[in-house]
Amino acid sequence: MAEPSTETIFNKPKIELHVHLDGAIRAETILDVAKRRGIKLNASSGKEMKHLCTVYQPVKMFAEFLAKFEEYMPVIAGDKEAIRRIAYEFVEDKSKEGVIYVEVRYSPHLLANTDVEPIPWKQEKGDVSPDDVVQLVNQGLAEGEKDFNIKARSILCCMRHMPNWSMKVVELCKKYKEDGVVGIDLAGDETINVRDQSCHRLAYEAVEVLKAERIGHGYNTLKDQVLYKQLREQNMHFETCPISSKLTGACDPDFTKHPLVTFRKDKVNYSLNTDDPLIFNSQLHVDYRTAHEYMGFTEEEFKRLNINSAKSSFLPEKEKKDLVNKLYEAYEMVQNAENA
Numbered sequence: 091m092a093e094p095s096t097e098t099i100f101n102k103p104k105i106e107l108h109v110h111l112d113g114a115i116r117a118e119t120i121l122d123v124a125k126r127r128g129i130k131l132n133a134s135s136g137k138e139m140k141h142l143c144t145v146y147q148p149v150k151m152f153a154e155f156l157a158k159f160e161e162y163m164p165v166i167a168g169d170k171e172a173i174r175r176i177a178y179e180f181v182e183d184k185s186k187e188g189v190i191y192v193e194v195r196y197s198p199h200l201l202a203n204t205d206v207e208p209i210p211w212k213q214e215k216g217d218v219s220p221d222d223v224v225q226l227v228n229q230g231l232a233e234g235e236k237d238f239n240i241k242a243r244s245i246l247c248c249m250r251h252m253p254n255w256s257m258k259v260v261e262l263c264k265k266y267k268e269d270g271v272v273g274i275d276l277a278g279d280e281t282i283n284v285r286d287q288s289c290h291r292l293a294y295e296a297v298e299v300l301k302a303e304r305i306g307h308g309y310n311t312l313k314d315q316v317l318y319k320q321l322r323e324q325n326m327h328f329e330t331c332p333i334s335s336k337l338t339g340a341c342d343p344d345f346t347k348h349p350l351v352t353f354r355k356d357k358v359n360y361s362l363n364t365d366d367p368l369i370f371n372s373q374l375h376v377d378y379r380t381a382h383e384y385m386g387f388t389e390e391e392f393k394r395l396n397i398n399s400a401k402s403s404f405l406p407e408k409e410k411k412d413l414v415n416k417l418y419e420a421y422e423m424v425q426n427a428e429n430a
């Protein structure tokens with residue numbers, strides 16, 4: 091992919107709901123931490139590091155994408171200072187992109203090196219538990235919020251290939267719900283266990299069994315018109331990630347044929363998100379520019395989708411209302427009674 095353009099399409103306050111903390115680390119920070127910890131990397135500059143982490147072409151196997159995390163997760167995982175730092179810098183980077191509210195997700199277990207079985211990334215046993223990870227990320231996010239004047243909340247991920255971690259994730263969500271943790275997610279390789287089943291089944295299970303309030307991506311729902319209609323009727327929120335959907339091979343690389351074109355025409359409730367900006371060598375404005383250049387998105391649609399994103403956030407009602415009002419103000423829109 092070409093270097094992200096510096097052109098900003100929608101230079102107004104934005105909301106981001108689907109971005110992985112461990113897919114949004116600065117390449118320079120990885121190098122820095124590796125140097126301090128004496129970890130050898132196959133890169134000696136930020137640019138080289140970025141190159142190692144980047145997926146340039148749509149992957150053939152999802153595992154190719156996940157393999158990128160192996161390049162740098164051993165550097166960050168198990169290091170308290172690094173974990174706090176990536177959360178803090180994440181907030182700074184989002185503020186620079188014009189994001190005023192972000193929900194960032196991660197697996198506490200994948201950044202830990204004790205109380206986790208097996209210890210990930212071939213680390214030695216250490217003293218950073220999944221619980222410590224959540225506290226460190228919370229600290230980094232809170233410091234970032236103060237310094238950069240944006241609001242940041244987190245979502246904890248269960249991992250598909252590690253069901254034995256999931257109960258702990260639920261426990262951590264409950265324990266830290268007053269401390270910035272607003273939701274739970276299921277991440278990882280979607281081809282595990284579902285090779286012989288239809289994708290629709292996953293969505294049905296998510297909606298009917300798990301009572302999902304939002305769907306990550308959700309492009310395949312278009313292949314099942316009954317499901318798609320049902321989801322629209324219940325105003326389900328779709329967390330779409332255009333650049334990610336191309337590079338992970340989830341969608342046709344021709345953006346003019348992207349499911350978002352249909353979502354836009356149908357006035358579906360969705361957000362635009364980066365997913366893993368480090369790995370896609372991208373930034374939020376690239377997703378916006380792509381939607382504008384290839385999918386017919388206008389300024390009006392960007393406003394509408396951001397207001398829907400705010401309304402679909404996992405904030406408590408009062409804070410949600412304040413956030414929605416902030417957008418109406420910034421967009422110079424008059425609220426009607428229904429929106430009040």
Ligand SMILES: O=c1[nH]cnc2c1ncn2[C@@H]1O[C@H](CO)[C@@H](O)[C@H]1O
Pocket residue numbers: 110111112113156159195196197200247277278279280334338365366
């Ligand atoms: O686009 C994605 N689809 C599925 N799983 C992902 C994606 N991006 C990241 N992760 C997985 O979620 C973990 C926690 O943040 C990451 O470590 C990665 O394994």
